[in-house]
Amino acid sequence: MYIERLLLKNYRNYDDLEVQFENKVNVILGENAQGKTNVMESIYVLAMAKSHRTSNDKDLVRWDEEYAKIEGRVKKIHGSLPLQLVISKKGKKAKCNHIEQQKLSQYIGNMNVVMFAPEDLHLVKGSPQVRRRFIDMEIGQVSAIYLHDMSQYQKILQQRNHYLKLLQTKKQKDETMLEILTEQFIQMAVKIISKRFEFLHLLEKWAMPIHQGISRGLETLKIEYKPSVDVSEDQDLSKMIEVFQDKFVKIKNREIDRGVTLFGPHRDDLLFFVNGRDVQTFGSQGQQRTTALSVKLAEIELIHSEIGEYPILLLDDVLSELDDYRQSHLLNTIQGKVQTFVTTTSVDGIDHQTLKEAAAYQVEAGSMKKIQ
Numbered sequence: 001m002y003i004e005r006l007l008l009k010n011y012r013n014y015d016d017l018e019v020q021f022e023n024k025v026n027v028i029l030g031e032n033a034q035g036k037t038n039v040m041e042s043i044y045v046l047a048m049a050k051s052h053r054t055s056n057d058k059d060l061v062r063w064d065e066e067y068a069k070i071e072g073r074v075k076k077i078h079g080s081l082p083l084q085l086v087i088s089k090k091g092k093k094a095k096c097n098h099i100e101q102q103k104l105s106q107y108i109g110n111m112n113v114v115m116f117a118p119e120d121l122h123l124v125k126g127s128p129q130v131r132r133r134f135i136d137m138e139i140g141q142v143s144a145i146y147l148h149d150m151s152q153y154q155k156i157l158q159q160r161n162h163y164l165k166l167l168q169t170k171k172q173k174d175e176t177m178l179e180i181l182t183e184q185f186i187q188m189a190v191k192i193i194s195k196r197f198e199f200l201h202l203l204e205k206w207a208m209p210i211h212q213g214i215s216r217g218l219e220t221l222k223i224e225y226k227p228s229v230d231v232s233e234d235q236d237l238s239k240m241i242e243v244f245q246d247k248f249v250k251i252k253n254r255e256i257d258r259g260v261t262l263f264g265p266h267r268d269d270l271l272f273f274v275n276g277r278d279v280q281t282f283g284s285q286g287q288q289r290t291t292a293l294s295v296k297l298a299e300i301e302l303i304h305s306e307i308g309e310y311p312i313l314l315l316d317d318v319l320s321e322l323d324d325y326r327q328s329h330l331l332n333t334i335q336g337k338v339q340t341f342v343t344t345t346s347v348d349g350i351d352h353q354t355l356k357e358a359a360a361y362q363v364e365a366g367s368m369k370k371i372q
């Protein structure tokens, strides 16, 4: 798939922008703070209804304006798909094919993107929260059911935490409601965990050969899900439920003391191993970078295998971060099959055929012009 037209209204430093893109590499050039990342972010937001760099939607609205609008036309195998997202104080309104979508979980997934930005290096070395967000966003792109389950899970988690607080502060003494909420919580938790197991398994399958390629055959990458409750991939759902139930019986008093849910998918993590060693603790900067890059390239293949089309790739400020070998590996991988957006202050020093043949745009203070 590819995005052929993008319209921005009051988005960050863009007042009114309309631009056509090509189904190949699109290089976005410009000095610092001109609006390159803002364009990349807007494409990401159009796909995911969420920014990759802020959780505060109002940051996306141009200062002193009431709303921001992003519109795009996405070309897919089965035709053209107009998408629209309006962000205002009242929330987000999404339209797909001119029809307003009741739930964002139905909207997400119509356009698929993979973003690789400097923040993604935190995927390996950052907090577990970064990795959980990554898994949730990525599974969400290919599974509307997962997005729905995740939002149910968040609701039950909040209710359960609220009830534990009531028990902790003795405003409530009856534990019956806690038992009901625990049962609901466990049902959702195991669904989420088994989907995460399945996703990471697939991601590893794609990432392993890519990582071997980038590391010139020297490194083997493994990805492992690390649940906070002792469940494993080979257990069926009923066995996982049993393990959870036992755990929650054992920790009940501790949870009431603390007034919070101590275990579950919101506390899980994932680990990356290179040649058997945990990259977060033992990996060099280069290995962490290669791991992040392999995972991103694997995502492209995974989405392709799940939905039958390649997603759009957004490379924000990362080409210059990669050495020549990794740069060419990346550009060779995407060549001719993935619509790609690359931001950079200059293409000097990047000597690759793909970039020579690319469409180029110049960004300056919230305006954008095609120059090649």
Ligand SMILES: Nc1ncnc2c1ncn2[C@@H]1O[C@H](COP(=O)(O)OP(=O)(O)OP(=O)(O)O)[C@@H](O)[C@H]1O
Pocket (backbone or CB within 6 Å): 011, 012, 013, 014, 030, 031, 032, 033, 034, 035, 036, 037, 038, 039, 058, 059, 060, 061, 062, 063, 317, 345
């Ligand atoms: N909500 C907003 N309203 C208006 N302007 C904004 C808003 N948010 C950010 N900006 C402006 O957008 C500009 C930053 O744009 P962006 O992050 O896209 O830069 P960039 O071209 O990617 O630069 P760099 O190369 O430094 O990463 C800044 O001038 C900032 O003041």
